[in-house]
Amino acid sequence: MSLRHAVLGLLANGPASGYDLLKSFELSLSNVWSATQSQLYGELGKLDAAGLIVVASEGPRGRKEYAITDEGRAELRHWLLEVEPTRVRRSDMLLRVFFLNQVTPAEAEGYLDGQEKHAQAYHDHLLALEGQIPWDDTALSVYGRIAMEWGIRFSRASIEWSAWAKERLRDAALPEGEWAKERLREAGLEEKS
Amino acid sequence: MSLRHAVLGLLANGPASGYDLLKSFELSLSNVWSATQSQLYGELGKLDAAGLIVVASEGPRGRKEYAITDEGRAELRHWLLEVEPTRVRRSDMLLRVFFLNQVTPAEAEGYLDGQEKHAQAYHDHLLALEGQIPWDDTALSVYGRIAMEWGIRFSRASIEWSAWAKERLRDAALPEGEWAKERLREAGLEEKS
DNA sequence: GTAAACATGTAACAAGTTACATGATTGT
């Protein structure tokens, strides 16, 4: 139910149309919560029906500007302070690590290397962005900066982890290890588990 | 499509029943990819129909033991080495941070403090677990240890980030800042955006 | 005039969650 709260959160900082919100998702919120256009318009309809937002005004091209209601604000506050964040922990990047024993150590190292490069690129991107934004002392800015710091720290930790993992892999050096058995199996030589 | 590959990855390390796989998800894989019982049995049916796995034997209580096929192994390998991990980046914990300007600075600090405590507990839990597991030099063990290191490093980064954020918040000290305007709005004093 | 941007909506599908439903085997 977080898309609902993302929309309420955005509208709490001022009224906006579905199109406006979509832009907000695309350029600032996408790093922590992404939404598609079709999902967004659907959710606006539901929030309206539930009385958490209202159409404040209608503009050209069928534009509908939504505003948060008192009930919406109460719901947002409840979610912010009383609902425990769900920790999903679903990462297909990490899932692959679990099954890397199915490929050769050289291929596994290649995979980890790719992840390191990706994390490095993302880290560089965030640092560049951080330098561009004129941070001030308004609440919006302070919390935005805190959220961005999370990205910076976690991409840095990713880079360091990848490097550590590659080294660990080299140290373990699995020449006749588990993966070799898998090669044999692929060659058609079945064995009992 | 990652549940499919999680199942293939588990079966690549030996045949198992739906029930066995469910236990694997619950006790080791749940930290990187969770699946419900109903989802799992559904996926096994689809994988069977697609020829990526087969029923190798049937046991008591209607137990069906599945084994990966050569096509399944090829698909797993393809996914491991040629499919780019999807980076979803969806965190309702971080989403809340974006909207913390809707509550008082003291409440915001309370939220960050809660996150720090949660990260600390998770970190402690992982370190205890790491000490219990008899790590050896088999591929399965090496890659398992690498995956666990990710959890350890990221929970540590989480703790440090929360502490940093709380300090930053105190330094910024938003006494008459943005959040106050929101209080006024809640009191019914509407203003133009 | 025409391309870009503004603006909303729906349909079909895939993935994930919760709850219900049923029954067999093993250990005490």
Place this chain on the structure above:
DNA sequence: ACAATCATGTAACTTGTTACATGTTTAC
């Protein structure tokens, strides 16, 4: 005999993705 564990399956619902469909206004 009874509880725990083993074992599978289905139905209803929510969330998220991709693609289709349509029309308006503004700037050049």
